[in-house]
Amino acid sequence: MLFTKSSEVKSGLHIPLPQEKTSISQQSLLTSEEKVLLLSLARNTLETYTKTGTSQKLDHVTDKLPLRLKEKYGVFVTLKKSGELRGCIGHILPRTSLFQGVIENTINSSSNDRRFPPVDAKEVSDITIEISVLSPLEKIHDPVEFMVGKDGIIIRKGPASAVFLPQVAVEQGWGRAETLCHLCQKAGLSRDAWKEDGMEFYIFTADVFHEGDRT
Incomplete structure (x- = not known):
């Protein structure tokens, strides 16, 4: 069943999970500035990828990113068009830096969510981006x-x-x-x-x- 009005997450054949119980610690919330940076990064990635098929070069800005965005977190990127789900893919467990996870999952949500055709560059202006940064499991x-x-x-x-x-x-x-x-x-x-x-x-x-x- 497809719930087109929700941030439904794509189900995989295998979700790697910790073998032992892991306590959820109080997650430090991102600052407003960090959220704006991640949303801007996702927006630029979406625009660049749908036009060129490649991701943007970040060599000139990586060193200037806040340290927290270089830490590893589970993260999902959800794309919505006119309020309807248009793509959603992410990492359950921390596997890469937060900023890199946002880049990868923006690309995957726009091109590799099997429930939808790839996002066309003409659609980008109608799409809203949502980011979910996950706590430990x-x-x-x-x-x-x-x-x-x-x-x-x-x-x-x-x-x-x-x-x-x-x-x-x-x-x-x-x-x-x-x-x-x-x-x-x-x-x-x-x-x-x-x-x-x-x-x-x-x-x-x-x-x-x-x-x-x-x-």
Whole structure:
């Protein structure tokens, strides 16, 4: 099922997750200036890539970026056109610097989300960019610990896995049980698979910001 009005995240065949429980520490929120820099970076990347098929050169600005943007975070980039989802791909776990993750996932969201055709340069002016910077993951043992409106959630059972960012359930108007049912469907499982033995649950929070925010 495709939820075109949400920041739905593309489900992969395998989501690498920590083997041990990881506590979510209080995530230091990005400053307004850092958010503006990341959104500008994503916008410039989108414009450059859709026109040239290549990413912009950053050699002249990398040294001037704030240190936090060079740290590793999980990050997703969501593209919306007229309020409708146009692409969303990201990294669950920290795998590269935050600024590089924004570049990579802007490109992937615009060209490699299989649910949509690649973004055309003519569309760029109609697209709004949203960035979600993820906290560390925490493994939970009871889905009742999943807090709608606060947490993003990942489920995994065998080779099947799927993820929703924290804003998805809110945008769709879902409660906890309904969110978990849709997440199971997204993973290719039965709607009630989240009630079965062997299901793994991971939660996380996200610092979500988008173009047009008054940060």
